[in-house]
Amino acid sequence: MEHLRQYFTRAYWRDLFTTFFHALGTLKFWRELLMMTVGMTLGACAVYYFLMPSHLIVGSISGLAIVMNTLIGGGADMFSYLVMGINAFLLLLAFVLIGNEFGAKTVYTAMILGPLTQMLDRIYPYTNLTHRVIDAPEILSQLQAGQSVLDANGNPYLLSRSGEVLEQVRDSVMSGGIGMGDVWFDLICFVLLLSACQAFLFRINASTGGLDILGKIVNKYLHFDIGASVAIGGIIICCTAFLINDFRMVVIGIIGTWINGLAIDYFTASLNKRKRVCIISAEPDRVRGYIVDTLVRGCSLYKIQGGYSGEEHMEIQTLLTQDEFSSLMAFIRDNHIQAFITAGNCSEVYGLWFRHKKKHGKTIIVNE
Numbered sequence: 101m102e103h104l105r106q107y108f109t110r111a112y113w114r115d116l117f118t119t120f121f122h123a124l125g126t127l128k129f130w131r132e133l134l135m136m137t138v139g140m141t142l143g144a145c146a147v148y149y150f151l152m153p154s155h156l157i158v159g160s161i162s163g164l165a166i167v168m169n170t171l172i173g174g175g176a177d178m179f180s181y182l183v184m185g186i187n188a189f190l191l192l193l194a195f196v197l198i199g200n201e202f203g204a205k206t207v208y209t210a211m212i213l214g215p216l217t218q219m220l221d222r223i224y225p226y227t228n229l230t231h232r233v234i235d236a237p238e239i240l241s242q243l244q245a246g247q248s249v250l251d252a253n254g255n256p257y258l259l260s261r262s263g264e265v266l267e268q269v270r271d272s273v274m275s276g277g278i279g280m281g282d283v284w285f286d287l288i289c290f291v292l293l294l295s296a297c298q299a300f301l302f303r304i305n306a307s308t309g310g311l312d313i314l315g316k317i318v319n320k321y322l323h324f325d326i327g328a329s330v331a332i333g334g335i336i337i338c339c340t341a342f343l344i345n346d347f348r349m350v351v352i353g354i355i356g357t358w359i360n361g362l363a364i365d366y367f368t369a370s371l372n373k374r375k376r377v378c379i380i381s382a383e384p385d386r387v388r389g390y391i392v393d394t395l396v397r398g399c400s401l402y403k404i405q406g407g408y409s410g411e412e413h414m415e416i417q418t419l420l421t422q423d424e425f426s427s428l429m430a431f432i433r434d435n436h437i438q439a440f441i442t443a444g445n446c447s448e449v450y451g452l453w454f455r456h457k458k459k460h461g462k463t464i465i466v467n468e
Contacts, residue, residue, distance in 0.1 A: 150274070190310055225260075235265075283349070377441065419446065
């Protein structure tokens with residue numbers, strides 16, 4: 101209760117705005133703003149060009165919005181309003197349960213998803229890829245009168261922005277024609293684009309909003325993997341697709357949600373991957389000096405004894421990025437240092453670890 105009370109105090113909002121205006125003057129703020137915009141543009145393309153035309157309902161707030169939009173017969177504009185409305189509620193949860201930084205970043209990403217889909221609809225509508233313009237004055241007059249007209253395949257004729265009649269000739273962007281489409285292509289393209297976007301945003305403590313907020317809450321408080329957290333909520337949303345899709349399409353959506361969770365974990369692990377390196381060498385001081393002075397990384401030293409020879413050695417353990425590991429191996433090879441080296445991947449690092457560092461002469465600038 102005490103935690104909720106702070107949101108109604110003047111001091112809380114004063115400190116929040118002070119922190120925000122201070123951040124405006126930092127490079128980190130503008131770099132992450134650009135990263136969030138690029139990431140969400142990728143996510144908007146996944147939703148608009150692969151999810152909406154095929155009516156796939158993969159577990160996400162966008163999928164829930166598609167169900168609601170289809171039931172009320174809305175277009176791209178109504179879809180964007182539904183997405184923003186659902187996200188507005190979930191954003192309140194983000195601020196209260198996760199934190200101000202995550203909440204503030206997610207406010208931006210969630211609010212631009214709808215406008216980005218509208219922008220794509222105006223710049224290059226997906227109907228350019230799935231429909232063709234036909235000359236049908238009678239159908240045109242019916243559509244202009246607000247009537248719904250179906251073609252021989254049961255698909256509705258549409259009006260383009262220029263007032264022309266559009267007839268559907270393809271099931272989706274990835275299909276070859278009516279009845280020839282393979283929904284799995286749409287599913288794979290959507291999942292790969294969206295999961296890459298999600299992992300990219302999670303890395304900078306942001307999200308695409310919606311279901312990702314629920315996933316982050318589950319991840320924080322129940323300590324599930326972020327991919328599993330997103331998948332659990334997504335499968336529940338997939339079940340709402342029974343209102344507009346047949347059983348086959350719903351099952352495909354559930355499978356897609358599960359794959360999305362796996363893909364998020366894969367991309368997250370890939371983005372955060374570090375090398376845990378263990379080195380046993382007769383020249384530990386040279387190796388240690390290169391790691392500390394050149395790579396600007398910490399390391400740990402352990403006295404060990406060989407089980408076969410009984411000789412005592414010094415083992416060096418350190419965490420490096422892939423590029424730093426390659427540099428270390430090149431240093432050991434070029435200087436003909438005899439060493440026994442093992443290396444393994446590590447996807448989660450807590451404590452003193454710096455992602456970005458620059459070295460200028462003898463001065464080292466480290467940014468978290």
